[in-house]
Amino acid sequence: MKQSKKSVTLQDMADRLGISKVSVSKALRGHTDIGETTRQKVLALAAELGYRPNPIAQKLTAKHTRTIGLVVPKIAHHFLTRAIDAIYRAANEENYEIIMMVSEEDAALEKTHVQTLLSMRVDGLLISVTEQTRDPEIFQQVIAHNTPLVFFDRVIPGLGASCITSADEAGATLLVNCAIEKGYRHFGHIGGYQSVSIGKQRYKGFNKALSIHNISPHPDHILFGGFSRRDGYKAMSELIKQGSLPEIIFAVTYPVALGILACARENEISIPEELDLVCFGSSDYNDFISPSITGITQPAAEIGELALAHLLKLIRGDEDVSIGDIAVPVQINHAETCIHKTSSRSDLD
Amino acid sequence: MKQSKKSVTLQDMADRLGISKVSVSKALRGHTDIGETTRQKVLALAAELGYRPNPIAQKLTAKHTRTIGLVVPKIAHHFLTRAIDAIYRAANEENYEIIMMVSEEDAALEKTHVQTLLSMRVDGLLISVTEQTRDPEIFQQVIAHNTPLVFFDRVIPGLGASCITSADEAGATLLVNCAIEKGYRHFGHIGGYQSVSIGKQRYKGFNKALSIHNISPHPDHILFGGFSRRDGYKAMSELIKQGSLPEIIFAVTYPVALGILACARENEISIPEELDLVCFGSSDYNDFISPSITGITQPAAEIGELALAHLLKLIRGDEDVSIGDIAVPVQINHAETCIHKTSSRSDLD
DNA sequence: ATGAAAGCGCTAACAG
DNA sequence: CTGTTAGCGCTTTCAT
Numbered sequence: 001m002k003q004s005k006k007s008v009t010l011q012d013m014a015d016r017l018g019i020s021k022v023s024v025s026k027a028l029r030g031h032t033d034i035g036e037t038t039r040q041k042v043l044a045l046a047a048e049l050g051y052r053p054n055p056i057a058q059k060l061t062a063k064h065t066r067t068i069g070l071v072v073p074k075i076a077h078h079f080l081t082r083a084i085d086a087i088y089r090a091a092n093e094e095n096y097e098i099i100m101m102v103s104e105e106d107a108a109l110e111k112t113h114v115q116t117l118l119s120m121r122v123d124g125l126l127i128s129v130t131e132q133t134r135d136p137e138i139f140q141q142v143i144a145h146n147t148p149l150v151f152f153d154r155v156i157p158g159l160g161a162s163c164i165t166s167a168d169e170a171g172a173t174l175l176v177n178c179a180i181e182k183g184y185r186h187f188g189h190i191g192g193y194q195s196v197s198i199g200k201q202r203y204k205g206f207n208k209a210l211s212i213h214n215i216s217p218h219p220d221h222i223l224f225g226g227f228s229r230r231d232g233y234k235a236m237s238e239l240i241k242q243g244s245l246p247e248i249i250f251a252v253t254y255p256v257a258l259g260i261l262a263c264a265r266e267n268e269i270s271i272p273e274e275l276d277l278v279c280f281g282s283s284d285y286n287d288f289i290s291p292s293i294t295g296i297t298q299p300a301a302e303i304g305e306l307a308l309a310h311l312l313k314l315i316r317g318d319e320d321v322s323i324g325d326i327a328v329p330v331q332i333n334h335a336e337t338c339i340h341k342t343s344s345r346s347d348l349d
Numbered sequence: 350m351k352q353s354k355k356s357v358t359l360q361d362m363a364d365r366l367g368i369s370k371v372s373v374s375k376a377l378r379g380h381t382d383i384g385e386t387t388r389q390k391v392l393a394l395a396a397e398l399g400y401r402p403n404p405i406a407q408k409l410t411a412k413h414t415r416t417i418g419l420v421v422p423k424i425a426h427h428f429l430t431r432a433i434d435a436i437y438r439a440a441n442e443e444n445y446e447i448i449m450m451v452s453e454e455d456a457a458l459e460k461t462h463v464q465t466l467l468s469m470r471v472d473g474l475l476i477s478v479t480e481q482t483r484d485p486e487i488f489q490q491v492i493a494h495n496t497p498l499v500f501f502d503r504v505i506p507g508l509g510a511s512c513i514t515s516a517d518e519a520g521a522t523l524l525v526n527c528a529i530e531k532g533y534r535h536f537g538h539i540g541g542y543q544s545v546s547i548g549k550q551r552y553k554g555f556n557k558a559l560s561i562h563n564i565s566p567h568p569d570h571i572l573f574g575g576f577s578r579r580d581g582y583k584a585m586s587e588l589i590k591q592g593s594l595p596e597i598i599f600a601v602t603y604p605v606a607l608g609i610l611a612c613a614r615e616n617e618i619s620i621p622e623e624l625d626l627v628c629f630g631s632s633d634y635n636d637f638i639s640p641s642i643t644g645i646t647q648p649a650a651e652i653g654e655l656a657l658a659h660l661l662k663l664i665r666g667d668e669d670v671s672i673g674d675i676a677v678p679v680q681i682n683h684a685e686t687c688i689h690k691t692s693s694r695s696d697l698d
Numbered sequence: 699a700t701g702a703a704a705g706c707g708c709t710a711a712c713a714g
Numbered sequence: 715c716t717g718t719t720a721g722c723g724c725t726t727t728c729a730t
Contacts, residue, residue: 290639
């Protein structure tokens with residue numbers, strides 16, 4: 001019942017033509033062994049019968065599968081969504097198949113996904129790690145297994161796998177410097193877990209800008225957590241509970257900034273007047289948001305493409321490719337927050 | 350060099366244990382044939398060696414692949430992103446693998462993707478069609494091929510494949526009725542291609558509400574196009590060029606509404622004061638947008654889950670499942686637009 | 699309870 | 715140029 005028309009196989013065509021299935025296979029692939037006449041006959045029949053090779057059988061035979069595994073923490077996420085889109089587009093052009101698995105910010109699930117993909121014989125792996133990932137063991141296994149691996153966005157450096165990221169540290173410094181120039185002095189940071197690359201690098205960039213200008217943020221104004229809107233909301237609540245607010249907050253991601261915005265609104269703290277806000281990241285919707293948030297725009301598509309291109313080079317064993325980290329330059333997107341320092345805020349320490 | 354440790358096979362384990370690979374296979378799968386002692390030995394060795402069955406080989410043998418194909422027009426899209434997320438989550442729970450392909454709103458690419466997925470022997474297909482899809486032939490092929498097929502969101506009814514959608518028509522009627530009650534009488538519609546289910550149904554619901562109340566919209570105020578922000582922008586530009594504006598526009602999607610918003614802004618038409626706006630769909634960001642748009646919230650996750658669940662039933666041949674259409678009820682999300690009719694707009698026809 | 703044989707569809711190696 | 719032989723790793727008869 002299922003699979004009504006059993007699909008045509010090489011053997012079927014061989015029988016019809018009275019030749020061997022090997023010859024058919026060779027003819028189809030333009031092997032030099034085969035005579036032009038036979039080749040044409042085979043091609044014609046294949047077209048007529050609508051022959052499509054069985055990729056499963058091909059994969060079982062071949063040493064490569066033209067398949068690459070993609071593991072992401074979630075997909076309903078502005079940056080990732082665009083990066084994934086770019087990866088799919090690029091892979092399609094290169095005639096590679098993508099098998100994506102979603103780790104749902106769960107390190108254990110991430111691990112099983114990676115194992116599954118390995119057992120599926122993917123030619124390479126593209127990974128953006130979860131915010132919970134601590135143990136690099138599974139990735140070391142991948143490397144030991146000699147399967148090319150490229151991290152992107154949320155990366156684990158130092159494992160011997162290439163890392164393609166935004167210029168996290170430099171971008172954060174750029175943004176905070178800009179705020180300093182505008183006159184801000186009392187900074188807060190609602191940051192991400194320091195075990196996660198983007199959390200760490202962005203905090204580092206934040207500190208760098210401040211220390212150059214001899215500014216030390218109030219320790220109470222530095223909080224760490226996850227990267228979602230909920231995390232931003234939570235951190236902002238804590239900040240409010242503590243009593244004192246900085247002049248301006250640097251949020252580790254755009255969703256975190258939105259969480260801060262929501263929480264501020266509920267507590268009738270007006271942004272940017274009473275408290276100003278900038279963040280790493282942006283969104284397609286930013287122009288419609290009130291206030292639109294000044295932040296760092298990340299070249300998501302470019303990162304996706306680069307990551308895939310780099311992985312393919314690794315897979316193909318290109319000479320001119322070395323394992324290494326690439327930080328794609330970022331820019332400031334000037335919007336309605338962080339225009340200039342508005343009040344003296346002498347109530348602050 | 351590549352694949353340093355060749356992975357362990359059934360044969361490897363059989364050799365080690367001095368039994369046949371068939372027995373190992375059976376033991377692993379808990380076949381009743383195998384004695385408890387042997388079974389334990391096999392299990393122990395498998396654990397020790399970290400045996401993982403080769404899914405490619407399994408698929409070549411088995412008549413099902415536990416794989417389902419997913420074809421979507423794009424992924425950087427709020428509704429789809431959430432639906433896809435839900436599909437992945439649900440599939441993971443059911444231990445099915447998803448192979449997603451992105452048609453990029455290109456009917457030809459969509460067709461080749463479907464063919465590729467068929468040749469990959471997916472157990473079933475989950476599809477949301479492109480805005481260009483006109484010819485249902487490829488889908489008829491799928492059905493003729495006896496591969497279970499479920500459409501979701503953007504569907505093609507009447508082909509004999511189940512369709513899981515939002516209650517497009519009813520939702521549109523609900524929304525427009527609400528506007529009528531608030532006092533609006535001069536309606537415009539920036540709609541989607543009538544060859545696409547959501548375009549057609551939402552327009553139908555719009556008309557239904559109006560005709561019940563004996564209102565006829567001005568023909569100039571009805572425009573059709575694609576479903577993206579750009580399309581909304583374009584249509585709004587045309588509307589402005591034409592000279593007369595309706596009191597309120599019903600946009601076919603949230604992105605289209607944003608495009609309208611952007612265009613209105615550039616032309617210094619204030620929304621909702623001068624021109625009001627509602628739409629089918631919403632977004633996570635809506636609360637932050639100014640003005641936040643009153644619209645229909647679609648149960649994206651639910652639709653994704655339902656579509657997958659329905660497909661699995663079809664695949665499993667459940668008795669209590671019939672091919673049929675499901676329209677998931679929707680709700681109005683009341684926001685800052687369409688609060689009440691503000692001006693008499695006697696300048697209109 | 700266990701295993702030998704056969705085959706899924708394809709490709710690579712080696713003959714003729 | 716064309717075909718035969720083998721085998722990828724697994725599962726499903728069918729004997730033993």
